[in-house]
Amino acid sequence: MAKTVYFFGSGKADGNASMKELLGGKGAGLAEMTNAGLPVPPGFTIATSACRQFFANRGKLPAEVETEISEALQRLEQETGQEFSHPRNPLLVSVRSGAKFSMPGMMDTILNLGLNDRTVAALADRAGPRFAADCYRRLIQMFGNVVLGIAKDKFEAALEAIKKSRKAHLDTDLDADALNEVVDRYKTIVSRSTGKAFPQDPYEQLRMARDAVFNSWYNPRARTYRQMYKIPEDLGTAVNVQAMVFGNRGERSGTGVGFTRNPATGTKEFFGEFLMNAQGEDVVAGIRTPIPIAELRNIMPEVYDQLRLISERLERHYRDMQDFEFTIQDGKLYMLQTRNAKRTGLAALRIAVDMVDEGLITQEEALLRVEPEQLDQLLHPVFEPKARGKVRAEARGLGAGPGAASGSIVLTPEDAVAQARRGKAVILVRPETSPEDVAGMAAARGILTATGGMTSHAAVVSRGMGKPCVVGCKELAIDLKAGTVSVNGRRYRVGQPVSIDGTTGEVMFASLPTVESELIRVAEGKLRPEKSALYAYFKRFMSWADAKRRLGIRANADLPADARLARGLGAQGIGLCRTEHMFFAKDRLPHMQKMIVADSELNRRRALEKLLPMQRSDFKGILEAMAGYPVTIRLLDPPLHEFLPKEEELREELRVDKQKKKKNLQKIRRAQKMLERVEQLKELNPMLGQRGCRLGITYPEVSEMQARAIFEAACDVAGRGIEVFPEVMIPLVGHTREFELQREIIDRVAQEVFRRRGRRIPYLVGTMIELPRAALTADEIAQGAEFFSFGTNDLTQTTYGLSRDDTAALIQRYVELGILKSDPFEVLDRRGVGELIQLGTERGRRSRPKLKVGICGEHGGEPSSVEFCHAVGLDYVSCSPFRVPVARLAAAQAAVKEELGEPETAHVTA
Numbered sequence: 001m002a003k004t005v006y007f008f009g010s011g012k013a014d015g016n017a018s019m020k021e022l023l024g025g026k027g028a029g030l031a032e033m034t035n036a037g038l039p040v041p042p043g044f045t046i047a048t049s050a051c052r053q054f055f056a057n058r059g060k061l062p063a064e065v066e067t068e069i070s071e072a073l074q075r076l077e078q079e080t081g082q083e084f085s086h087p088r089n090p091l092l093v094s095v096r097s098g099a100k101f102s103m104p105g106m107m108d109t110i111l112n113l114g115l116n117d118r119t120v121a122a123l124a125d126r127a128g129p130r131f132a133a134d135c136y137r138r139l140i141q142m143f144g145n146v147v148l149g150i151a152k153d154k155f156e157a158a159l160e161a162i163k164k165s166r167k168a169h170l171d172t173d174l175d176a177d178a179l180n181e182v183v184d185r186y187k188t189i190v191s192r193s194t195g196k197a198f199p200q201d202p203y204e205q206l207r208m209a210r211d212a213v214f215n216s217w218y219n220p221r222a223r224t225y226r227q228m229y230k231i232p233e234d235l236g237t238a239v240n241v242q243a244m245v246f247g248n249r250g251e252r253s254g255t256g257v258g259f260t261r262n263p264a265t266g267t268k269e270f271f272g273e274f275l276m277n278a279q280g281e282d283v284v285a286g287i288r289t290p291i292p293i294a295e296l297r298n299i300m301p302e303v304y305d306q307l308r309l310i311s312e313r314l315e316r317h318y319r320d321m322q323d324f325e326f327t328i329q330d331g332k333l334y335m336l337q338t339r340n341a342k343r344t345g346l347a348a349l350r351i352a353v354d355m356v357d358e359g360l361i362t363q364e365e366a367l368l369r370v371e372p373e374q375l376d377q378l379l380h381p382v383f384e385p386k387a388r389g390k391v392r393a394e395a396r397g398l399g400a401g402p403g404a405a406s407g408s409i410v411l412t413p414e415d416a417v418a419q420a421r422r423g424k425a426v427i428l429v430r431p432e433t434s435p436e437d438v439a440g441m442a443a444a445r446g447i448l449t450a451t452g453g454m455t456s457h458a459a460v461v462s463r464g465m466g467k468p469c470v471v472g473c474k475e476l477a478i479d480l481k482a483g484t485v486s487v488n489g490r491r492y493r494v495g496q497p498v499s500i501d502g503t504t505g506e507v508m509f510a511s512l513p514t515v516e517s518e519l520i521r522v523a524e525g526k527l528r529p530e531k532s533a534l535y536a537y538f539k540r541f542m543s544w545a546d547a548k549r550r551l552g553i554r555a556n557a558d559l560p561a562d563a564r565l566a567r568g569l570g571a572q573g574i575g576l577c578r579t580e581h582m583f584f585a586k587d588r589l590p591h592m593q594k595m596i597v598a599d600s601e602l603n604r605r606r607a608l609e610k611l612l613p614m615q616r617s618d619f620k621g622i623l624e625a626m627a628g629y630p631v632t633i634r635l636l637d638p639p640l641h642e643f644l645p646k647e648e649e650l651r652e653e654l655r656v657d658k659q660k661k662k663k664n665l666q667k668i669r670r671a672q673k674m675l676e677r678v679e680q681l682k683e684l685n686p687m688l689g690q691r692g693c694r695l696g697i698t699y700p701e702v703s704e705m706q707a708r709a710i711f712e713a714a715c716d717v718a719g720r721g722i723e724v725f726p727e728v729m730i731p732l733v734g735h736t737r738e739f740e741l742q743r744e745i746i747d748r749v750a751q752e753v754f755r756r757r758g759r760r761i762p763y764l765v766g767t768m769i770e771l772p773r774a775a776l777t778a779d780e781i782a783q784g785a786e787f788f789s790f791g792t793n794d795l796t797q798t799t800y801g802l803s804r805d806d807t808a809a810l811i812q813r814y815v816e817l818g819i820l821k822s823d824p825f826e827v828l829d830r831r832g833v834g835e836l837i838q839l840g841t842e843r844g845r846r847s848r849p850k851l852k853v854g855i856c857g858e859h860g861g862e863p864s865s866v867e868f869c870h871a872v873g874l875d876y877v878s879c880s881p882f883r884v885p886v887a888r889l890a891a892a893q894a895a896v897k898e899e900l901g902e903p904e905t906a907h908v909t910a
Contacts, residue, residue, distance in 0.1 A: 004050045005068040008034040009042025009079045017318070022047045024238035026098030029338045036317065038310060038335050042079045043093070043242030044072035046210065048100065051236030054214045073206075073241070080243050084202045090119035091202075092135070092244040095209040097216060099237045102339055103225050108146040108216040110209045111279055112139040112244060116200040131249055133179035134171075138248075138279060140186040140198055143205065147212040150193045152434075158185040172277055206241070213239045221438045227815060230822060230864070245334045247327040248279050252300075255280045255327045258293055258307070260315040263323070263343045263463060264400060264454065264503075266350030270294075270308055273453040280325060280336070283453070289472045290453040303333050314338050319360050320369065321351050344402045344463050345370075345377030346534070353537050363544045364896045367889065370541070372863040375885040377402045377466040378538065381514035383501060391499075391508045395476060395487050397448070399505035400459035401469030405446030406499040406511050409492060411480055413440020420444065427498050429485055431478050433458040441465065446500045448507060450476035468502035476507075523568025542570060542885065545892035551869060552876030553887045554632075556856060558582065560621030563631075566881035570888055573629035574622060575789060575878020576729075576856035579706060580638050582618050583611070592643045597677040601701060608705040615706060619713035623724045630725040632789060632856070632878075634768060635706050635742070636695055637731040639686040644678050651675065687797070692732020692768075696742050703742055707749040715757040727764040729789060734771045736780040743784055766852070770794035775840035782844035782851050789878070790837050792857030792865075796824050799833050825858065828865035838872045854878055863890035870894035 006014040006023060008031050015023045015031035023031060027045035034040045050065050061069075077083050082091035092114040112135040115123065124132035137159075144150040159171070159182055166178050174182070190198045199205050216222060217237045226233060247255030256274025261267065273290035275282055276299070283290050297304040307326060310333075314322045323341030327334045343351065352366035361369070380403030407425035410416045413436070419426045420443035428444035430437065432452045441447055441461060446468035449458045453472050462469030477486040483494040487509070492498070497511035521527035522535045529535050554575030555566030563574060583592045588611060595607035623631055654671050683689035696703035707728065714724045730742045743765050754760045766787030769775055772795070778788065797804055802811070804825045814820040821827075828834055837855070844851045854876040859865035861883025869877050870891060879887050 002049065003068075004047050004065045005044050005072045006031065006047065007042075007044045007072055007075055008040065009076070011035070011037050015045065020100045021235070022049065022238075024048060024098030024100055024240075025102055025339050026096060026337055027238045027240050030240065030242070030336075032317075033314075033335055033338060036313075039333055040335050041243040041245050042076055043240060044069075044076060045098070046239040046241070048236040048238050051214050051217060051238070052234070054211070055236070059211065059215075069210075076241070076243060082243075084114055084206075085116070085119065086122075087118055088122050088125075090114055090122055092119075092123075093206070094240075094242050094244055095206065095213060096240045096242070097213045097237045098240050099217070099231075100235050101229070101231050102342060103222060103231070108213055108219075109281065110139070110142045110146055110212075111281065112136070113143070113205050113209055114202040115139050116202065118200075119202075127246075127249060128176075130176035130179060131246070133176050133183055134248055135246070137179055137182045137186055138281075140183065140190065142281075143198070143209065144186065144190050144193070146216070147208045148190065148194055150189060154189050154193070155186060158182065158189060171282075210239050210241075213237065221436055223816070224438050224442070227822070230827070233818065233821075242336070245327045245329045245336075246279070247275075247329065248277055249329055251277055252331045253277060253327075253329050255283060256290070256293060256296075256325070257283055258311060258324050258326065259321060259341050260311050260324075261321045261341075261347070261351055263321070263341055263347055264402075266343065266347035266354070268354060270311060271454070274326075280327065283456070289451050289474065300328065300331065303328055303331065306333050310335065316360070319355070319365075321347075342460055342463055343374075345374035345466060346402060348374045349378065349537050349541055353541055364548070364899070366541070367545055367548065367892050367896055370889065372866075372886040372890040372893065374466070375889055376882070378519050378534065378885070379517050379882055380404075380466070380468070382503075382517060383499065384513045384515045387513050388508075391510045391512060393506035393508055394490065395473050395507040397470040397473030397505045397507065398454055398459070399469075399501065399503045400454055400456075400471045401447070401462035401465075401467050401502040403446075403466075403468040403503075403517075404499065404501045404512070404514055405468040406497060406514070407445045408495050409485060409498050410440075410444070411478065411483060411485075411494055413437040413443075415494070416440035417443045427500060429476070429478065429498065430458070431480075432456065433461070441467065446470075446502065448473060448476070448498065448500050450474070450478055462502075468500055470500045470502060470505050470507055473505075473507055519569075520565070523565055525564075525568070538885075542888060545889050546570070548895045549870075549888065549891035550895055551866065551874065551887075551891040552854070553884055553891060554630075554854065554856075554860075554876050554878040555881045555884055556860070556878050557622065557881060558618075560618070560625050562881055563622045563625035566884055567625060567629075569881060569884040571629075571881065571884045572876070573725075574626055574631040574633075575854055575860070575876060577619075577622060577631060577633045578637065579615065579634060580636055580642075582615060583636075583643060585614075588614055589643065593674070595702075596640050596643060596681075597674055604699065605701050608701060612705050612709055615709035616713045616716075619710055619726075620717055623713060623717045623726065624722060628723045628725075630727050630764075632727040632729050632766075632787075633706075633710055634729040634731050635693070635703055637692050639681070639683065639689055639691040640695065641678060641681040641683070641686060644681070645674065687794075687803070693730050693738045693742050694732065696730070696745070697738060700741075700745055703745045704749055707746045708753060711750050711753040711761065711763070712757070714761045714763070715753060715759050718759060718761055719757075724761060725763070726761065727766060727787060729766055729768050729787075730785075731768045731791070732770060732794070733767045733781060734773045736777065736784065739767055739781055739784055764852070768856070769837075769840050771798050772836055775836040776843075778840040778844040779847045782847040785844075785851070786848070787852035787854075788840065788844055790840070790853075790855040790857070792828060792833060792837075792855050792859045793825065795836065795857070796829065796833050799829070799836060800824060827862055828859040828868055830868055834868055834872070837869075837874075841872060841874065852876075861887050863893075866890035867894040867897075870898070 013031035013034040017032035020028045023045045095110045115136050120132050120136045141155040145152050247253050254276040258272025262271045272293035275290045321341045322338050325337040348370045352369045355361045356366045383404045407427040410426045416428045425445045427446045429448045431450045449471045459471050475487045485492045499508040499512040518532045518534045552572050554573040555571035556576040557563040558578050558581040591610040595604050598604040714726045733739045764786040766785045768791045770791035841853050853874050856878040860877035861879030
């Protein structure tokens, strides 16, 4: 049987940093630090393979694994000179989770395991009664919550009651007698909640804690986190069992979390926080607001210098910013963890560029250090300066997450989720957050906490989500029962507005408008590039990405303003211009409706003549914005009923008019005619009805008008010396003859316009592949089509037989049940839809070797989908303007991984 338990201690470990998949990030870090000779308390890691066996065997480990654990525990007893359950010299351990990917706070930890009524007395004799009672109450609370499933609130209420009776503000104000009273109350809570006494056998405690950590892999918050960050469900977690060191042993002891650089801004500075006389959970849980790590220099200068040297050594060794945990026991430093640190998008960008300049990493490595989605954070809004200047900040905390946000106050994660579902912007305001709050944090626009620091749960998770966050706002007094937030005597209720600035830490109890970020303002020409330090970093980094990527990046844009923004963010053309969006404007919709209700081709053409100059004007603006780059314009796609009033509204309008006996018979006749047309066009399944190229075939004059507008606009723009490359895209083709009929119209109109204008414009005619039949017959279609653009939104609908508009709840349930790994409308389904894309591309290029192929669905801005497009040899992806930087980086990463020979996660069928 393969080895399952890996020991570390005495400067030697069975594992190393390369074994994250087996040992988890924490276990691999502990092994690597031990091998490097750093002061790490000894212990052992139960591998992720044991977790998978645990679930495969319905909650039991094989006997061989149990034997390995017993042997490792005996070795740990020999290493420490202590024994489990020894009446005078007991071994106490921590039991912590540790998956391959960092999931801060999502799974569970138990400290001080091994204490019982007998060993706590021995600990009191050796280290003092207060310390012993403090450790025991912490164990009972953690074990009671994590292992026995007792709500934290029950323990917290008991602790608060005793603090109140003793007039104590903090836990550290309680003496040994008070803490022993807490222990007694906690034991009562356990016995009343479970019907059993708190377990006294340390071996039973360890077994139960280990199994609870395994089970925490599937707790709701961990599953939610994995879904948000697309972490595979089947990895499992390791369990780390480590000899305890105590930061709560008095004023010469403490615990903290540090970073080798600032995780919010990326500034190169020794950054972190600590608490004296505390255990690690006190820092990350946000129960007490910690002290900046620079203060440690004044309290324990030797420990500070040692910690500073170790942190620098860790960063050089890992060649990445590190997040480390440490404990000081009686003036001696111990390292408990190191891992690559989570950081904001701003910090990720700056650290990547700075480390290249420092010679730590290459440009290729820098590109892999920034998650594509993190670039989205750089586009987050900030408060409008004039509006912000009129409002005084009533409180200030620590700016822990990027951007600015306004919304209504909510005090519970459940309310945040419920309000967000109703479309309301909310700010989640909490004393501190815990892992149970993750769904509410995801739903809120921003997070505000009264306690905690830059390494608290709220800060770390918000940074990962890219949410504006302010923590440690000491002025806040939150009354959850009353539903109020008080600041300096002013009281605010749930539902009132609050605004937070995740950069400055400012809190304003008002609704403030936001404006675009620096990058957006530079892209739109509202801010000179040299005035933005952020843009300088962004420009350098993206130049490295553009030099590496093979895929072209285009944008989906329907308006000139969107096209200009896309160009400013680096788009190399328009991959989808949806012409139907232009018809919904107030000055155009009446003409569109006249065209639809017309009873003859002549009347339809009269209405279309009114729309022609409007369409031409729009196309001119977009072609100008994309000077020198291709612009793909899709002909009218949606069913005609979408442009008409709702049937119910028309019936109600007629009923009211007739009841009032209005004399305007002409108006009534118009409404009656409109209703008749709506009824004629009504379809039971309109998305699979008369839409796309079927409209152009039924009403060829519509395609004629659109083609004329495109080519006249192109001639007008080219006449001013601007290069134009229009590409006309025919939607929803399922049969090659459909394409041929529409192409004949486009080519005929093009030649008419060129002859009349005395100018010829290069253009392409292609199709949108969004039906499985089109992909399967791509070789026939490509004989006439010069490009394919896969419309992955509709191709996913027609492949799955799922409506993206009506099945969101069903898809979410399928993800929860493991039927789907992710929402196929968000992440491209490689096995089904992806195979059609690959097949359609291969067959199309068989007929036309130089066929240009891209995608223009929402998947064009999703990183793993972009990686797939690179793998199957597409020419470009197209996405919304705001996703262009994400797609540029994702395409570069795909190319770099290919160069490095990394396994292609995108690949595909044989």
